[in-house]
Amino acid sequence: MSRDDMLLDAATAVLARDPGASMQDVARAAGVGRATLYRRHPSREDLLAAIRLRALRECTAALADVPAGGGPWERLARSVRALTAVVDRYRVLANAPRLDRSDPEQRSLADRIEAPLAGIVEEGVARGEFRLSVPAPVAAGMIVALLPAARRGVVEGGVDPGDAESAVLDAVAGIVGRRPR
Secondary structure (H helix, E strand, C coil), X not given: CCHHHHHHHHHHHHHHHCCCCCHHHHHHHHCCCHXXXXXXXXXXXHHHHHHHHHHHHHHHHHHHCCCCCCCHHHHHHHHHHHHHHHHHHCHHXXXXXXXXXXXXXXXXXXXXXXXXXXXXXXXXXXXXXXXXXXXXXXXXXXXXXXXXXXXXXXXXXXXXXXXHHHHHHHHHHHHHCCCCC
């Protein structure tokens, strides 16, 4: 594991427990000096951006591991569950600034998350299982936007962690206009 991976692991854990933790707290948890942390991540914002990029990369990897079998709803639900598991590990981002689509790397990773979801949604429409009121790429963006909203609800105590996934799936069903079978 690289030093930066250790720093990001420590920062993710420390800031999830205490969003107000200092950079010194993060450095201490990572077993490095504050100067080392600041050399790699000159500001808290830079550190949070690095954590966000890592979370986005993990989301793309999680989607790549979702089994391809089954109908559109089953695949979409498995994809949402896979993304929810990643988002849950990154609760530190619950109150961080939103995804910055002006950043080319963040935009590229977000597109790699939304594109497969849009493909599944389009297939569901073509098969008559979904009825959309917005284009499939917009629906995919809406689905992805639900995940941090649910995470914030859990972190802030308004949503029971056990209910968050089913609430997201209920909302996804509404977004795609899932028709009963």
